[in-house]
Amino acid sequence: xxxxxxxxxxxxxxxxxxxxxxxxxxxxxxxxxxxxxxxxxxxxxxxxxxxxxxxxxxxxxxxxxxxxxxxxxxxxxxxxxxxxxxxxxxxxxxxxxxxxxxxxxxxxxxxxxxxxxxxxxxxxxxxxxxxxxxxxxxxxxxxxxxxxxxxxxxxxxxxxxxxxxxxxxxxxxxxxxxxxxxxxxxxxxxxxxxxxxxxxxxxxxxxxxxxxxxxxxxxxxxxxxxxxxxxxxxxxxxxxxxxxxxxxxxxxxxxxxxxxxxxxxxxxxxxxxxxxxxxxxxxxxxxxxxxxxxxxxxxxxxxxxxxxxxxxxxxxxxxxxxxxxxxxxxxxxxxxxxxxxxxxxxxxxxxxxxxxxxxxxxxxxxxxxxxxxxxxxxxxxxxxxxxxxxxxxxxxxxxxxxxxxxxxxxxxxxxxxxxxxxxxxxxxxxxxxxxxxxxxxxxxxxx
Amino acid sequence: xxxxxxxxxxxxxxxxxxxxxxxxxxxxxxxxxxxxxxxxxxxxxxxxxxxxxxxxxxxxxxxxxxxxxxxxxxxxxxxxxxxxxxxxxxxxxxxxxxxxxxxxxxxxxxxxxxxxxxxxxxxxxxxxxxxxxxxxxxxxxxxxxxxxxxxxxxxxxxxxxxxxxxxxxxxxxxxxxxxxxxxxxxxxxxxxxxxxxxxxxxxxxxxxxxxxxxxxxxxxxxxxxxxxxxxxxxxxxxxxxxxxxxxxxxxxxxxxxxxxxxxxxxxxxxxxxxxxxxxxxxxxxxxxxxxxxxxxxxxxxxxxxxxxxxxxxxxxxxxxxxxxxxxxxxxxxxxxxxxxxxxxxxxxxxxxxxxxxxxxx
Numbered sequence: 001x002x003x004x005x006x007x008x009x010x011x012x013x014x015x016x017x018x019x020x021x022x023x024x025x026x027x028x029x030x031x032x033x034x035x036x037x038x039x040x041x042x043x044x045x046x047x048x049x050x051x052x053x054x055x056x057x058x059x060x061x062x063x064x065x066x067x068x069x070x071x072x073x074x075x076x077x078x079x080x081x082x083x084x085x086x087x088x089x090x091x092x093x094x095x096x097x098x099x100x101x102x103x104x105x106x107x108x109x110x111x112x113x114x115x116x117x118x119x120x121x122x123x124x125x126x127x128x129x130x131x132x133x134x135x136x137x138x139x140x141x142x143x144x145x146x147x148x149x150x151x152x153x154x155x156x157x158x159x160x161x162x163x164x165x166x167x168x169x170x171x172x173x174x175x176x177x178x179x180x181x182x183x184x185x186x187x188x189x190x191x192x193x194x195x196x197x198x199x200x201x202x203x204x205x206x207x208x209x210x211x212x213x214x215x216x217x218x219x220x221x222x223x224x225x226x227x228x229x230x231x232x233x234x235x236x237x238x239x240x241x242x243x244x245x246x247x248x249x250x251x252x253x254x255x256x257x258x259x260x261x262x263x264x265x266x267x268x269x270x271x272x273x274x275x276x277x278x279x280x281x282x283x284x285x286x287x288x289x290x291x292x293x294x295x296x297x298x299x300x301x302x303x304x305x306x307x308x309x310x311x312x313x314x315x316x317x318x319x320x321x322x323x324x325x326x327x328x329x330x331x332x333x334x335x336x337x338x339x340x341x342x343x344x345x346x347x348x349x350x351x352x353x354x355x356x357x358x359x360x361x362x363x364x365x366x367x368x369x370x371x372x373x374x375x376x377x378x379x380x381x382x383x384x385x386x387x388x389x390x391x392x393x394x395x396x397x398x399x400x401x402x403x404x405x406x407x408x409x410x411x412x413x414x415x416x417x418x419x420x421x422x423x424x425x426x427x428x429x430x431x432x433x434x435x436x437x438x439x440x441x442x443x444x445x446x447x
Numbered sequence: 448x449x450x451x452x453x454x455x456x457x458x459x460x461x462x463x464x465x466x467x468x469x470x471x472x473x474x475x476x477x478x479x480x481x482x483x484x485x486x487x488x489x490x491x492x493x494x495x496x497x498x499x500x501x502x503x504x505x506x507x508x509x510x511x512x513x514x515x516x517x518x519x520x521x522x523x524x525x526x527x528x529x530x531x532x533x534x535x536x537x538x539x540x541x542x543x544x545x546x547x548x549x550x551x552x553x554x555x556x557x558x559x560x561x562x563x564x565x566x567x568x569x570x571x572x573x574x575x576x577x578x579x580x581x582x583x584x585x586x587x588x589x590x591x592x593x594x595x596x597x598x599x600x601x602x603x604x605x606x607x608x609x610x611x612x613x614x615x616x617x618x619x620x621x622x623x624x625x626x627x628x629x630x631x632x633x634x635x636x637x638x639x640x641x642x643x644x645x646x647x648x649x650x651x652x653x654x655x656x657x658x659x660x661x662x663x664x665x666x667x668x669x670x671x672x673x674x675x676x677x678x679x680x681x682x683x684x685x686x687x688x689x690x691x692x693x694x695x696x697x698x699x700x701x702x703x704x705x706x707x708x709x710x711x712x713x714x715x716x717x718x719x720x721x722x723x724x725x726x727x728x729x730x731x732x733x734x735x736x737x738x739x740x741x742x743x744x745x746x747x748x749x750x751x752x753x754x755x756x757x758x759x760x761x762x763x764x765x766x767x768x769x770x771x772x773x774x775x776x777x778x779x780x781x782x783x784x785x786x787x788x789x790x791x792x793x794x795x796x797x798x799x800x801x802x803x804x805x806x807x808x
Contacts, residue, residue: 283628434457437454438455439455
């Protein structure tokens with residue numbers, strides 16, 4: 001890894017300029033697999049890069065647990081919809097790993113319209129000693145064959161092969177915003193702005209529509225679906241969030257079309273905080289079930305909220321991510337930052353939640369101790385073995401030395417995509433075209 | 448928290464020109480779909496000719512105070528957010544410097560229509576918005592009809608929202624969630640404005656000229672492009688306010704008529720008018736977003752190089768150039784768009800008057 005870093009410094013020094021970011025290289029999604037061994041990132045150019053964690057070795061204890069590139073492939077290409085005269089972006093919106101069932105890994109990746117199932121296999125042996133073919137594969141002259149041999153498998157350099165196994169196309173009229181694999185490992189759902197479809201992983205030519213909130217008259221449209229997820233244990237339950245800040249838990253056993261929710265989670269609006277932007281900032285940008293399946297985590301523009309599935313009236317916990325922006329909403333509306341969709345993540349034990357913010361800050365909230373920390377993902381802070389220093393945004397009043405004032409926050413640098421290792425305290429944070437991976441060395445086990 | 452987070456890896460995605468260099472010596476990647484020739488960064492997307500780019504470029508930036516906090520930072524322009532770079536992030540594959548021009552020259556930037564009164568700082572706006580504007584207006588309802596500050600700010604927010612909606616509409620791939628949120632905000636603003644104007648006595652033209660003209664301009668600007676594309680539904684809803692426009696100020700002197708008549712008429716009719724007009728325009732946005740009717744698509748892609756929209760046409764005074772009697776809206780259409788199916792009952796002479804006012808100012 002050191003070698004790679006040096007190479008990059010020599011050849012790509014022009015990339016060090018902060019303000020030059022190729023649009024196509026911006027990371028658009030980050031996802032760990034179920035064991036945490038693999039980490040997949042998708043970018044706006046339709047490319048998927050998979051990192052693999054190096055196994056611990058006694059020889060080099062410092063390289064324990066580092067992630068290196070495992071495979072890179074082009075998942076989606078830009079397309080053109082001829083019927084609507086629209087270009088379809090190749091940006092990868094979401095990647096979801098399938099539970100591993102054999103030696104191969106599989107993942108689903110989606111852009112705005114098409115979902116693809118990719119199979120990732122390793123090849124580290126190849127047969128040698130054919131009778132009819134020589135080493136290069138050319139047919140041997142039969143007269144030179146004097147004896148027969150049995151081909152044997154010999155080790156070779158590791159080769160990672162990625163192949164598209166399924167393409168689930170033409171299922172959505174609107175832009176897909178989320179996909180989620182069911183716990184039954186046979187089906188998955190894909191959600192766009194107005195509809196949610198249920199697919200079988202082996203069947204690509206049809207899908208079932210399970211939620212449809214499109215009004216009969218598009219003029220009456222006031223609410224769209226923003227995110228959705230299957231319950232981690234109950235294969236019949238899923239939740240979807242809306243732009244009005246409500247969550248709907250649906251049970252697929254109730255009806256084929258789950259337009260009628262089983263539970264509606266909605267917090268009444270606080271009248272003292274009401275403004276013209278109340279609805280916009282209440283729009284839920286991400287929803288995640290806890291690993292236990294009992295709680296849900298939602299992210300709206302200014303807060304993250306933890307909901308108990310058993311209580312619909314209000315969330316059980318609300319954490320302010322950047323409440324100092326509440327007085328700047330008009331400016332943020334003007335520059336469109338108010339529409340940024342931040343993601344959120346649970347840690348493996350559901351005790352800490354994490355989400356991104358502006359200025360390349362990300363925040364973690366400990367649900368047990370009620371303490372929170374703000375960290376920054378930047379080049380300076382991510383030198384290997386450099387410990388992240390907690391940051392603070394001061395909102396007037398006393399200002400400590402390293403504080404950042406609200407007015408000098410950089411709203412072009414934002415952390416929208418974060419992921420937490422399913423078992424350990426390792427987090428992946430995407431900031432524009434940079435992927436940062438941080439590890440908590442003090443508490444290696446989840447606390 | 449008792450944890451100590453330290454860096455494990457920072458990997459920068461390299462541009463497409465080079466093959467990915469981050470491969471381990473022992474591993475090689477086989478690309479399932481095959482590596483395809485990537486366009487070099489800095490060039491437009493492959494199908495750029497048919498893609499309608501975000502083009503808020505014809506709108507003049509007149510109010511440099513309209514800026515996000517954070518643009519006042521120490522670092523040089525592009526890395527700090529002002530109105531420019533945020534839009535720049537959306538333009539594919541090239542970096543755009545922060546725009547500071549004030550002319551109508553083409554530049555990548557995202558500006559307001561520029562009707563904000565100069566001393567109004569954004570921070571103040573925020574504070575007022577956050578405090579609940581409507582209540583404030585209600586307290587001062589018995590004050591003279593000088594436009595209260597909250598309605599000015601509301602108007603500016605409305606202007607901003609309508610511009611955003613128009614730009615949404617122009618995008619090749621409209622973001623439905625964003626459009627819905629902005630449209631809901633517009634509806635909410637419009638409802639509050641109509642409720643407030645229901646309390647106010649219709650102001651005489653001389654006193655309330657400022658905000659009334661703004662109302663006028665917004666009405667004109669947002670009505671004409673949208674009603675191009677969904678003319679059929681306009682006849683059903685909101686047709687009734689139109690004939691009332693001219694009948695309202697019958698006695699106004701002709702010299703005042705261009706300013707006063709539309710002003711008073713719009714103000715008085717704004718509860719019905721704004722509701723109908725905005726509702727129609729909002730509806731049409733969603734219709735076109737949804738259906739992508741051929742005529743809407745033609746309207747979008749008819750003339751990529753020409754003036755992008757009626758907004759531009761109005762601002763640059765191209766309206767009077769080709770006026771066809773009885774069908775003045777035709778002149779405002781993108782060149783490839785077919786004429787609307789329904790002709791409007793509005794007096795087109797009045798429309799020309801108002802547009803001339805806009806162009807002169």
